[in-house]
Amino acid sequence: MQVVLRPTADEASSLVARMIAKALRDKPDLVLGLATGTTMERLYGILARMHQKEGLDFSLVRTFNLDEYIGIPADDPHSYHYYMHQHFFRHINIDRRNIFLPDGMAKDLKAEAKSYEEKMARCGGIDVQLLGLGTVGHIGFNEPLSSFYSRTRDKSLTPTTIAQNSRMFEDSSRMPRRALTMGIGTILDSKALILLATGTTKAEILAKAIEGPVTSMISATAIQLHHDCRVIVDEEAASLLQARDYYRWIYENEPEWEEYRHR
Ligand code: F6R
Numbered sequence: 001m002q003v004v005l006r007p008t009a010d011e012a013s014s015l016v017a018r019m020i021a022k023a024l025r026d027k028p029d030l031v032l033g034l035a036t037g038t039t040m041e042r043l044y045g046i047l048a049r050m051h052q053k054e055g056l057d058f059s060l061v062r063t064f065n066l067d068e069y070i071g072i073p074a075d076d077p078h079s080y081h082y083y084m085h086q087h088f089f090r091h092i093n094i095d096r097r098n099i100f101l102p103d104g105m106a107k108d109l110k111a112e113a114k115s116y117e118e119k120m121a122r123c124g125g126i127d128v129q130l131l132g133l134g135t136v137g138h139i140g141f142n143e144p145l146s147s148f149y150s151r152t153r154d155k156s157l158t159p160t161t162i163a164q165n166s167r168m169f170e171d172s173s174r175m176p177r178r179a180l181t182m183g184i185g186t187i188l189d190s191k192a193l194i195l196l197a198t199g200t201t202k203a204e205i206l207a208k209a210i211e212g213p214v215t216s217m218i219s220a221t222a223i224q225l226h227h228d229c230r231v232i233v234d235e236e237a238a239s240l241l242q243a244r245d246y247y248r249w250i251y252e253n254e255p256e257w258e259e260y261r262h263r
Pocket of ligand 1: 034035036037038039040066067131132133134135138139140141
């Protein structure tokens with residue numbers, strides 16, 4: 001795992017955008033795993049601008065989102081389908097046929113979860129999976145005690161997640177109690193992971209997730225097991241990390257980061 005600290009949320013998001021742009025230029029039909037949430041809004045804004053101003057081409061990319069609420073239709077403004085179209089897809093030249101999200105309205109959720117995994121496999125698996133970090137330590141909606149071998153499935157949300165996400169609902173009683181989410185095993189099968197976390201509210205859980213012991217109580221600790229994982233954070237989120245100086249040294253000295261340093 002490599003951890004990169006950037007001074008602000010804008011700079012952290014811009015670094016992730018450039019990493020994704022590079023992956024896309026290296027492989028135009030990239031299979032890109034996407035996340036939703038407040039943290040990602042800034043990143044999608046930057047990627048949309050890169051498309052509009054620099055011609056970053058999404059025409060062949062295939063995308064798979066981590067999760068979707070159960071019982072919220074795609075055209076409902078609270079759905080993750082809607083979020084993705086609002087914040088990202090409508091601003092770029094992606095082929096609508098290449099957009100995949102789990103269907104939270106499916107009658108048979110187990111069949112939907114299985115078919116979602118099959119679609120990923122048919123595309124050759126996920127090349128780069130983008131991750132946010134929930135304050136309970138979840139990635140996707142893999143709440144505490146999610147098995148590290150878990151695959152896409154329906155999952156009950158914790159009271160903390162429900163309380164946190166119900167902010168987005170004018171009528172908080174409409175906040176779903178369950179979601180369809182890629183599993184930890186699904187996420188770990190991705191060829192590369194990029195986790196983006198910003199702001200002081202993420203400092204405590206970030207320190208546990210990347211420097212603490214691996215435990216299914218904090219599903220984000222599973223990323224420590226991945227062979228190609230980059231964690232990009234701002235100084236606020238990084239404030240409780242013990243090895244901050246080492247991470248800074250890596251970014252300043254490792255050749256891998258050279259092309260990103262001088263911009
Ligand atoms: C949603 C997802 C979640 C969020 C996490 C952080 O697709 O994967 O794990 O990334 O809850 O959300 P924000 O950015 O709103 O703090």
